[in-house]
Amino acid sequence: MTPVSTTGSGARHRGWWRRVGWAHLVYLGIPAFQPAFDPAPERWEWGLYGVIVLLTVPLYLVPWLRPDRALWGSMVPMTVLGALTVPFNTGAGVLFVYTAATAGISEPRRVAVRWFIGLTLLLGTLTTLSTVPMPWRLWGVVPSVLFVWIIGFTQVEHAERERDATELRLRLARIEHLATVAERERMARELHDLLGHSLTAVIMHAQLVRQLVEVDPERARSVAGDVEGTARHALSEVRSAVGGWRHATVDGELESARDALSSAGVRLTVERDSGLKLVASTEHELALVLREAVTNVVRHSGARTCHVGLRAERGELRMTISDDGVGGRFREGNGMAGIRERVTAVGGELRRRSSSGTTLTVTLPLEVAV
Known part of the structure; x- marks a missing residue:
């Protein structure tokens, strides 16, 4: 009524x-x-x-x-x-x-x-x-x-x-508003993780080209080709990320890390448990950690060698990235803050130790990793 x-x-x-x-x-x-x-x-x-x-x-x-x-x-x-x-x-x-x-x-x-x-x-x-x-x-x-x-x-x-x-x-x-904000923040972290590593590699290659262009033109052309390849790869990854198709893998990141470290004059050694199969979501998070860590080694460490270890022990999956660089105090930037959030979200822990060189350690419960 x-x-x-x-x-x-x-x-x-x-x-x-x-x-x-x-x-x-x-x-x-x-x-x-x-x-x-x-x-x-x-x-x-x-x-x-x-x-x-x-x-x-x-x-x-x-x-x-x-x-x-x-x-x-x-x-x-x-x-x-x-x-x-x-x-x-x-x-x-x-x-x-x-x-x-x-x-x-x-x-x-x-x-x-x-x-x-x-x-x-x-x-x-x-x-x-x-x-x-x-x-x-x-x-x-x-x-x-x-x-x-x-x-x-x-x-x-x-x-x-x-x-x-x-x-x-x-x-x-x-x-819906909070989900939109969270998605924007996630995309910002994704793009930072993608482009930070690739652009660092491009800068290192470009500096090398400038040094070699007069003394070794042939090698300079070769390195310039690497710059183009890295830039194209970065563009492809950005397109895939925007389309929601990108999935980072540890093996893929190790190959990219080897190229980036080699261009910076850093030797990479890898120690990985054979037969260790990771679930896709966990491998994605570890790959992004590896990418950011390698980027920091290239940018800041002044190292000659870098070691990456991935193994399962005592009910945990442990990944370490260590270098013999300058170490010392470290200001955590957007990349590492984003990685810490990712690792924490899957129940893991991120630790950093810096004395003679720097060691970054990620531990995850084995039951969510494999």
């Missing part, structure tokens, strides 16, 4: 008359029963019925068109109108049902129940003051009392479902 929803873009763009539940006004026929079935109705009884209809219709429209004004624009004045007319026409108790329905959908449950109680007590009081003889008096009031509670609670339940649905939509929107 009241609007279920009067907000939203769709509703605002329709004509107001299409947003109103006109069918519920049929219940205004109930107050007509008294003069209609009275063997000798007074003229004022039909006049009172006309006043009830003329005043109720605009009050009924308020919650549909201006839900924010339901209390003082509809509920209170309709209750007053009912209180003034029920003593002379008990069918006007339907006005209290309209009020209960509006309270049920526009007020919190606790407030709505207080309205139901108040309307019930008011109807009972007005019944004792009514000029309508028994039993006609009760036939008009008792159904109104019942429907105050039945329709009122129906509206309360409906309103709570609507509020829950709205809250759920808001939560889903927040989750």
Whole structure:
């Protein structure tokens, strides 16, 4: 008997008359029963019925068109109108049902129940003051009392479902926003991991070309070809990453590491357990750790040798990347911070030790790694 929803873009763009539940006004026929079935109705009884209809219709429209004004624009004045007319026409108790329905959908449950109680007590009081003889008096009031509670609670339940649905939509929107932010951060880390290593290799090769172009042109051309190959490989990886197809492997990263370290004059040694098969997600994370670690060796260490170890021991998978460079204090940048987040997310641990050279150690539970 009241609007279920009067907000939203769709509703605002329709004509107001299409947003109103006109069918519920049929219940205004109930107050007509008294003069209609009275063997000798007074003229004022039909006049009172006309006043009830003329005043109720605009009050009924308020919650549909201006839900924010339901209390003082509809509920209170309709209750007053009912209180003034029920003593002379008990069918006007339907006005209290309209009020209960509006309270049920526009007020919190606790407030709505207080309205139901108040309307019930008011109807009972007005019944004792009514000029309508028994039993006609009760036939008009008792159904109104019942429907105050039945329709009122129906509206309360409906309103709570609507509020829950709205809250759920808001939560889903927040989750979608957070997921979008997280995906952007993940893509930023991916691109950093991809391009940081490749661009470092390109810089090292370019510096070597500049040194060799006059003293050894043939080798300079060869290194320039390596620059082109590295750049093309980086472009391919970026395209694959953007398309969601890229999957880094330890073997692939070891080959790239060997080339990058060789260009920087660093010798690479590898010690790996034979037959060690890694699950794809774990291998991807380890490959990115290896890529960032090798990039740091090339950029910062000043090392002559670099050692990579990958083995399973005591229920753990352990990967170490060590060099004989300068070591010392180290400021963790975006790449290592991103790698630490990746390793932690799969239940692993990342440690760094720097004294004579630098050793980076990644440990993962064996059950999630193989």
